[in-house]
Amino acid sequence: DIVMTQSPDSLAVSLGERATINCKSSQSVLYSSDNKNYLAWYQQKPGQPPKLLIYWASTRESGVPDRFNGSGSGTDFTLTINSLQGEDVAVYYCQQNYGSPLTFGGGTKVEIK
Amino acid sequence: EMQVVESGGGLVQPGGSLRLSCAASGCTFNTFWMSWVRQAPGKGLEWVASIKQDGSEKRYVDSVKDRFTISRDNAKNSLYLEMNSLRGEDTAVYYCASQGNNWWDLFDDWGQGTLVTVSS
Numbered sequence: 369d370i371v372m373t374q375s376p377d378s379l380a381v382s383l384g385e386r387a388t389i390n391c392k393s394s395q396s397v398l399y400s401s402d403n404k405n406y407l408a409w410y411q412q413k414p415g416q417p418p419k420l421l422i423y424w425a426s427t428r429e430s431g432v433p434d435r436f437n438g439s440g441s442g443t444d445f446t447l448t449i450n451s452l453q454g455e456d457v458a459v460y461y462c463q464q465n466y467g468s469p470l471t472f473g474g475g476t477k478v479e480i481k
Numbered sequence: 482e483m484q485v486v487e488s489g490g491g492l493v494q495p496g497g498s499l500r501l502s503c504a505a506s507g508c509t510f511n512t513f514w515m516s517w518v519r520q521a522p523g524k525g526l527e528w529v530a531s532i533k534q535d536g537s538e539k540r541y542v543d544s545v546k547d548r549f550t551i552s553r554d555n556a557k558n559s560l561y562l563e564m565n566s567l568r569g570e571d572t573a574v575y576y577c578a579s580q581g582n583n584w585w586d587l588f589d590d591w592g593q594g595t596l597v598t599v600s601s
Contacts, residue, residue: 408587410526417576417591418526461526465585469542472526 370394370464374473380481387449389476391462396442399466406466409438409447412475413458421460422447454480483508483590485560485577490595497567501595503560503577508590511535511555514580517562518588519573519597529575530562531584540584544570567599 371394381387397406405425410418420429422438425445435450449456457480462473489501501517516531530551531540539551550563560577574594580586 406585410588412526417578417593418588419591420587420589423587463526463587465587468540468584470528470531470585472528475525 369469370397370467370471372462372464372471372473374460374462374476376476377474378477378479380479381449381452382481383454384451385481387452387456387478389447389449389460389462389478391440391445391447391473393443393445393464393466395467397464397466398442405441405445406464407438407440407445408463408465409436410461410463410472411456411458412461418461449478452478452480483510483513483579485579485590485592487575487577487592487595490575490597492598492600493567494601495568495599497599498563498565499567499597501562501564501575501577501597503562503592505558505560505577505579508579510558512582514582514584514586515553515560516578516580516588517551517560518576518578518591519571520576520594521570521573524573527573531580532560533584534582538584564597567597569599571597572599573597 407425409422412418426438437448459475484507517529532551576594577592578588579590
């Protein structure tokens with residue numbers, strides 16, 4: 369199984385500042401045939417189901433604000449939330465869809481400082 | 482965009498059984514892989530099982546193999562999860578989620594979930 373490890377477990381950021389979340393996979397999720405990283409990010413707000421934010425490590429889902437940015441390749445990935453807004457308070461999960469079983473990171477809780 | 486609504490959760494004793502249902506609308510249900518993803522109270526997300534569009538292929542996380550069965554009825558736009566020999570560690574909110582054309586596709590549309598509590 370591909371193990372996904374996120375850090376930190378939680379972070380508190382002031383409104384308007386940047387939040388940075390890391391995700392590391394136990395093996396590369398870069399598929400050589402299409403040169404795509406099979407890594408996604410989800411946002412889960414309190415009491416709601418998860419919502420897909422980013423796929424292929426850096427492609428935003430339709431309607432996702434451009435303050436959300438994904439980067440990285442191979443085994444190391446980052447989700448950056450620029451200019452944090454109050455509505456961004458949530459738990460963020462990375463997920464790999466490179467191999468079976470599909471696996472998620474443990475989540476990172478983002479709060480307002 | 483698919484709308485999905487789960488039902489069937491509740492309190493069950495260890496060793497018991499439960500059947501979850503997921504009703505889908507707003508899409509061509511039979512063109513999507515469908516999955517169950519669960520979340521234990523205060524914990525992260527865990528993929529549980531997936532089923533191909535025509536039901537011919539099913540995938541399970543190891544911890545539920547031989548205990549859970551995923552199925553679908555395309556005529557009723559419905560997905561099911563039959564859960565047997567339930568354990569305390571199966572306690573979770575179970576989400577129904579749509580994927581794309583392939584088992585590795587991401588989870589696009591989610592329901593609100595149904596809570597399963599395994600306790601004596």
